[in-house]
Amino acid sequence: MQPDLSSYVALSAVMFFIGVSGVIVRRNPLIVLMSIELMLNAANLALVAFARAWVNNAGHVFVFLVVTVAAAEAAIGLAIVVAVFRSAKNVDVDEVARLRG
Amino acid sequence: MIAFYLLAIVLIASAIFTVTQKSPVYSVVGLLVNFITLAILYFTLDAEFLGVIQLVVYSGAILMLFVFVIALLSSGIGPFPEGPDRLPRVALPALLSVLAGFGFLAFGVLHAPMASPPLRAGNNLGSVGSANVFGSVGDFGAALFTTQLLPFEITAFVLMVAVVGVVALAGDAVPEPTRGRHLRRRKRAKEREPIVKAGR
Numbered sequence A: 001m002q003p004d005l006s007s008y009v010a011l012s013a014v015m016f017f018i019g020v021s022g023v024i025v026r027r028n029p030l031i032v033l034m035s036i037e038l039m040l041n042a043a044n045l046a047l048v049a050f051a052r053a054w055v056n057n058a059g060h061v062f063v064f065l066v067v068t069v070a071a072a073e074a075a076i077g078l079a080i081v082v083a084v085f086r087s088a089k090n091v092d093v094d095e096v097a098r099l100r101g
Numbered sequence B: 001m002i003a004f005y006l007l008a009i010v011l012i013a014s015a016i017f018t019v020t021q022k023s024p025v026y027s028v029v030g031l032l033v034n035f036i037t038l039a040i041l042y043f044t045l046d047a048e049f050l051g052v053i054q055l056v057v058y059s060g061a062i063l064m065l066f067v068f069v070i071a072l073l074s075s076g077i078g079p080f081p082e083g084p085d086r087l088p089r090v091a092l093p094a095l096l097s098v099l100a101g102f103g104f105l106a107f108g109v110l111h112a113p114m115a116s117p118p119l120r121a122g123n124n125l126g127s128v129g130s131a132n133v134f135g136s137v138g139d140f141g142a143a144l145f146t147t148q149l150l151p152f153e154i155t156a157f158v159l160m161v162a163v164v165g166v167v168a169l170a171g172d173a174v175p176e177p178t179r180g181r182h183l184r185r186r187k188r189a190k191e192r193e194p195i196v197k198a199g200r
Helices: A005-025 A029-054 A058-088 B002-020 B024-044 B048-073 B087-111 B137-145 B149-171 B176-192
Strands: none
Touching: A005 A029, A005 B002, A005 B087, A029 A058, A029 B002, A029 B024, A029 B048, A058 B048, A058 B137, A058 B149, B002 B024, B024 B048, B048 B137, B137 B149
16 A cells, blocks of 8 residues: 555655755854755655656656755855865854955 | 555655664665665666666665765764764654644645546456556556656756766865865875875
8 A cells, every 4th residue: 555645745844944954053153054954855745746646757757856956065065165264274164254345 | 455554665765764764874774765665666666667767776876875885974074963863853843743734735645536546457457467558667667758748858868967966065165274184185195295206
């Protein structure tokens, strides 16, 4: 017996909000980026479940796009972390918030 | 059904592990477990190509990038914040926003008409692994290169922007004093000892 669509979407929602809480609470930018990856993967799970329910692989193409964007986002985010570390010797989300102008 | 609940428990537990760990290396391990579990879930949803993509791109490439940056930043001094996280300060707004968002989403899932159809069997569903059924490489590739060609090409543009952005951000963007010190140190080292000795 296959679990129905809403259980997959509920699982995706739980995972998404675990990622949201990580983004809000943590100060380490690497863990913030990992929480963003969690959120993107939760969205992917919902897309795959919907695609399976309607037997329509447009959702799969969407997941492919999200994976691409996640790879680009991880690369750019980590490059920003490295650039901040080079100038400040310290990686803290709260410290970076003071760099204005 | 039991497999789904086992996978769901592992998925949520590894996500919580990822978010709550103090050291980012442990977080990467939690994220790895999360991604592998998600790939298995994709296989159970007949998305075999996406399961493989999940393993290769996420567990292989993106997590590797995370591990590499952690190793790069931790090689000298401890760069990561040592103190407590922002939990005491932001606990109430964070809890409120997370609960509000989750409640909104749960309401939508439970009340939307989209949520009612079960995971039904289509006319194109076959066993996982056979060619040209729903979710196979052939099926996915046919959709990607015919009806969804424009998003696929936008993907190429996004990746190119990412490559250019990474090079512009971390390639040679050394701040001026650091670069000057670096060059002076290199000059001094060159004066002190020649790298290639003459006559050899």
